[in-house]
Amino acid sequence: MSAQGHFSIVSLTSLTALLMAGFMAWSARQIRDPSVLFLSLGMLGLAGVFFVHAVTTPGVVIEDRNPWVGVSTGLSILLASIGIVLSSVTWPADARRRIIQRQGWVAGVFCALLVSYAALAVGTSITGRADAFSFLVNPTLDWTIFGLTLSLLGIAVIRYAQRYRRRPQPLLTGMLVASIFLYQSELSLAFAPIWAMSWWESHVLMLAAFAAIFIGMLLQYGRSGSAAGVVEGLLLRDAIAQVQQRYTEVIVALIAAVEARDPYTRGHTERVAELALRMGEQLNLDQEQILLVHQTALLHDIGKIGIPDAILNKPGPLTIAEMEIVREHPVRGEEIIQAVPSLRAFASGIRHHHERLDGSGYPDGLRGSRISLEARIIAVADMYDALTSARPYRGPWQTWRALALIDRESGVKLDPRCVAALHAVVGVPAQLTEYELALVAHAN
Numbered sequence: 106m107s108a109q110g111h112f113s114i115v116s117l118t119s120l121t122a123l124l125m126a127g128f129m130a131w132s133a134r135q136i137r138d139p140s141v142l143f144l145s146l147g148m149l150g151l152a153g154v155f156f157v158h159a160v161t162t163p164g165v166v167i168e169d170r171n172p173w174v175g176v177s178t179g180l181s182i183l184l185a186s187i188g189i190v191l192s193s194v195t196w197p198a199d200a201r202r203r204i205i206q207r208q209g210w211v212a213g214v215f216c217a218l219l220v221s222y223a224a225l226a227v228g229t230s231i232t233g234r235a236d237a238f239s240f241l242v243n244p245t246l247d248w249t250i251f252g253l254t255l256s257l258l259g260i261a262v263i264r265y266a267q268r269y270r271r272r273p274q275p276l277l278t279g280m281l282v283a284s285i286f287l288y289q290s291e292l293s294l295a296f297a298p299i300w301a302m303s304w305w306e307s308h309v310l311m312l313a314a315f316a317a318i319f320i321g322m323l324l325q326y327g328r329s330g331s332a333a334g335v336v337e338g339l340l341l342r343d344a345i346a347q348v349q350q351r352y353t354e355v356i357v358a359l360i361a362a363v364e365a366r367d368p369y370t371r372g373h374t375e376r377v378a379e380l381a382l383r384m385g386e387q388l389n390l391d392q393e394q395i396l397l398v399h400q401t402a403l404l405h406d407i408g409k410i411g412i413p414d415a416i417l418n419k420p421g422p423l424t425i426a427e428m429e430i431v432r433e434h435p436v437r438g439e440e441i442i443q444a445v446p447s448l449r450a451f452a453s454g455i456r457h458h459h460e461r462l463d464g465s466g467y468p469d470g471l472r473g474s475r476i477s478l479e480a481r482i483i484a485v486a487d488m489y490d491a492l493t494s495a496r497p498y499r500g501p502w503q504t505w506r507a508l509a510l511i512d513r514e515s516g517v518k519l520d521p522r523c524v525a526a527l528h529a530v531v532g533v534p535a536q537l538t539e540y541e542l543a544l545v546a547h548a549n
Contacts, residue, residue: 106245112166114308120187121315123152128322130212130424139204146215147188148315153219154181155311155328157226171235172242173226179207182291182311183208186257189284193264196386206242267391275328279321286314373490378402380486380530381479387526399477401454405483408438408455432467435459454479458487461518481520485511485527487518508533 127143158177161331163170196204204211229235292308328452381402385395409417412434416427423431439456444478457480460466462473466484477483502510508528515524528534 107186109165111161111308112162114312115155115162118308118312118315119152119156121319122148122155123313125315125318127321128355137210139196139201142193142204142208142211143188143191145188146212147185150184150188150215150219153223154184157181157223161230162229167227167230169230169233169235171226172231172238172240173230173235175243176246176250178294179254182287182294183250185259185287186254186261189261189280189287190257190264190282190332190351193261193268200208201386207289216291217385222515238471241346247295251291254291255288258284258291262288265490275324276318276321277319282317282321283314285312286317290314311427373494374406375402375492376490377405377483377486379480380527383530384482384486384523384526388522389530390478394478397450397454401451401458401479402483402486404438404442404448404451405455405458405487406434406438407441408434408436410441411437432459436468453477454483456480458483460484461514462520463517465518482526485519485523489531504533 116211126145126148129141129148136284154177156182158174161171161174161177162168163174180415219366219499226235228302229238262281263283269277269281279349290307290310293303293310297307351473378399382399384397385398390398412431415432419427435456438454442452442455456479457466457471457476458470460469460476460480461484462481464470464472466476488511489507492502492510493504495501510532511519511524511527516519
């Protein structure tokens with residue numbers, strides 16, 4: 106094949122990556138998630154720099170040999186691998202919020218650097234000044250880029266393989282296949298002689314990598330029925346939505362029935378579930394664990410369906426006998442969930458969300474690590490929301506007061522890691538005195 110053939114296949118690969126980058130960039134504005142942003146920038150980086158590789162191919166647009174054609178190949182795959190790896194990260198809540206707040210600035214700076222690189226490479230090649238950058242033809246630089254790229258693509262393969270095992274999705278399949286193809290392409294580029302068949306194979310593998318992502322997008326669209334649903338196939342939020350869709354109508358009705366009977370706790374379930382999910386992100390749990398925490402929290406008070414209205418809505422303190430009835434709700438909840446085979450994984454967290462580290466909780470008086478992590482997370486989220494919400498016998502506590510009480514029980518009754526995660530979610534630093542907590546709350 107000729108230089109013209111090389112220009113054609115590289116340009117086609119760049120165009121494919123550019124189209125996907127545009128789709129991802131549009132999705133990033135709609136979905137506002139760092140994973141989508143970084144994947145779009147990775148695709149854009151490959152499209153731009155790989156097109157520079159095409160344009161600087163000797164014998165097509167530019168006649169003379171130049172250093173840009175070689176370095177642009179490795180740099181383009183490196184940028185794509187960085188974007189793919191960053192798209193596979195489960196970002197903590199604070200980091201995700203900060204990235205999204207600055208996504209316009211991040212994208213603008215990246216595009217400016219990309220345009221500057223292209224202008225410098227093409228401009229110096231056209232004007233015959235490319236020799237000033239001959240230092241780019243450097244084996245040390247080439248092997249450094251090669252090693253870094255292979256390492257990143259290896260991480261991407263592992264992460265997307267783990268995601269695929271937990272939740273098979275067409276787009277996840279495409280990302281996994283693309284990561285493998287790019288890994289193979291990088292190996293071919295590093296060791297194959299220029300213009301040899303294996304060298305051409307590397308270019309075909311790059312094109313195949315983006316074709317795999319594109320096919321994954323089409324299949325994901327067929328499954329989700331919306332453009333946003335295509336990209337959400339990569340995200341935790343989509344997984345939560347899918348699992349929630351599997352809840353039976355009976356369970357959904359039971360949750361609604363519990364909150365309808367107690368106007369003071371209406372919305373409590375959803376607030377606790379959201380808090381628990383964000384705390385799980387702060388604890389850097391994997392997607393499967395975060396899903397388990399979120400789903401368990403949605404169902405944690407299902408056992409209250411068996412509490413009489415007179416007790417549930419009593420405007421004053423409960424008697425000892427009434428308190429014993431209330432304390433039966435974790436066991437009742439577990440019994441309800443055990444009757445639904447697809448929900449049995451949530452039973453332990455539901456039964457034990459009122460257990461405490463020192464054994465003072467109920468219904469089983471469990472201690473320490475015998476309490477599941479999801480139950481420990483929900484215990485903190487449940488306590489915080491209960492304190493900061495109105496009740497028949499008292500008004501809602503201020504944030505600083507609720508945190509002060511929770512901090513006093515941290516390490517004794519409540520898991521200190523979960524308490525620290527709560528502080529991070531509500532945006533109040535941990536380890537403050539009650540006076541300092543009050544000052545922070547007043548300032549906010």
